Amino acid sequence: MPPSDPAPPVSDAGPTVAELTEDDLLALIFPLLPVGSATLLGPGDDAAVVAAPDGRVVVSTDVLVEGRHFRRDWSTGVDVGWRAAMQNLADIAAMGARATSLVVTLVIPGDLPAAWVAGLAAGLAAACGPQDVGVVGGDLSGGDAVVVSVAVHGDLAGRAPVLRSGARAGDVVAHAGVRGRSAAGLALLAAGRGEVAPDLVRAYLRPDPPLAAGVMAALAGATAMLDVSDGLLRDAGRIAAASGVVLDFDPVADAFGADLTELAGAAAALDASAADWVLTGGEDHGLLATFPAGAAVPDPFRAVGRVLAAGPTGPGVLVGGLAPTTTSPGWDHFRG
């Protein structure tokens, strides 16, 4: 579970970043950053050196942009640091790998309180520390809006990466993590109704993906896997397309009945559809995987459907054997 906020090393009433030199700001941040056991050389030189015992390194990157992915009146620096780390750590988990390190670039306006930046570092540390992941480097720049770009590195320990392309007809579709909670929390914040379900708001602000489940899935023989960042249907469509198959989810009330119950209060308060949140809500960062029909689906995965051969209409996603009826297609970053 995400921890409560660490005590900020400086207060919001303290200096802005423009009132500090870059060296002052780095001196504030560096002691807060987590060190992982794979860190051979940490921040402070032109580059860091990280152990890659497998002889390969798994690499991904994700960015958070103020006004697009977060608002500073909703998210603290700690929230944004936590979320920037977690969405990247989930990508490594989705390959069946264990994360070793992050590097972070940070664009910040001059009037940002230095405490916000310290909070961001604390949020990165809160997310990474328990995973033994170090923040090994970064870069700072001024800019008009906050941008947090993270690159993440992981190790496969000799295993093959679990790709999106390996699902085969007959496989079981399974999911680990939460579904629709982040979208519901965001909808509550947007409506000014966060008090209806603070736990859902927190799920949006501090997603808590089942990181250890990625390696478990790989060890259990998962044939395909991804991190659900853009919504269950849309991301299932990516496995379907990459594998040339159809993913058929069980009927929503069967596969996701507990989610619908959990989201019912928020859905009623906003006159929204809990099923839409479950099927199309982004940023929960659960893991969607396929397993051979005979394999035991490892905890915390739950079977939620099956893989079918693609028919005449090609690869795609069904719910209860039918075309999904939700109206929301999931994220597109340059529209709506």
Next chain:
Amino acid sequence: MPPSDPAPPVSDAGPTVAELTEDDLLALIFPLLPVGSATLLGPGDDAAVVAAPDGRVVVSTDVLVEGRHFRRDWSTGVDVGWRAAMQNLADIAAMGARATSLVVTLVIPGDLPAAWVAGLAAGLAAACGPQDVGVVGGDLSGGDAVVVSVAVHGDLAGRAPVLRSGARAGDVVAHAGVRGRSAAGLALLAAGRGEVAPDLVRAYLRPDPPLAAGVMAALAGATAMLDVSDGLLRDAGRIAAASGVVLDFDPVADAFGADLTELAGAAAALDASAADWVLTGGEDHGLLATFPAGAAVPDPFRAVGRVLAAGPTGPGVLVGGLAPTTTSPGWDHFRG
């Protein structure tokens, strides 16, 4: 040398990024990205997999922000892609390593021509391709200004990294690459006088660091090294501080006489100081290194000074045995 612009795959008069879906935009970019021989799994899954034959990976990251590091009326997408790659590749070279791969996050306004983004991809490819460096992953987001954040990975081939902290009294100070050219080119652009020295403008738009010199320096026994991104004096001060020594450059007319001659026309046109550009200009991305007194300084390094024991005033930088007289301290990203 930076190549001339590749023919853009789409024209500036074509669609904006908001007129394309994210999938369309990725379909435009992906074929342009370079593939390196270390790429085991390229873009398209949750993460990429890159060879790390050394069992360690060298990691760095640097960001370019529109309005801070570049202006779109001065820099094309190709320029920005080239520069984003080169400033990162130089960090890997400065460790004595060979770069293997990049990941890139890109924040772009909806009204940006898709051709600009394709140009950026072409610029990344132009910089990375000849180095056998692949672009293995990325992330896209909307935003109000262009932000290009790159993380870079490299391999040490079993060598120790060359740190900033290894300079010892008696070592030779040497530099590879150009000095002051980027700052002069930027000053010409800012004054609307680019026609005075198009080669200097190009040095700003498309820095061309001596990447292969990093490994050469390591093989020749360099005791310390860094990428000169914030100006010669300021970056020399970092080696001095990390190593607990004084770096004493030869008098400017001796060490950098050819640079002063080369920059004289631009300096005269702007009533500026060529010596200031040489000593404090940023973003040339040359390599500053120290070598044991007895060692041969490998091409293309040139000896430009020596390392002295720190005196009572502690570590620092001298020019001709004296405190530098330049007025400009080098970059600070949140001031001036």
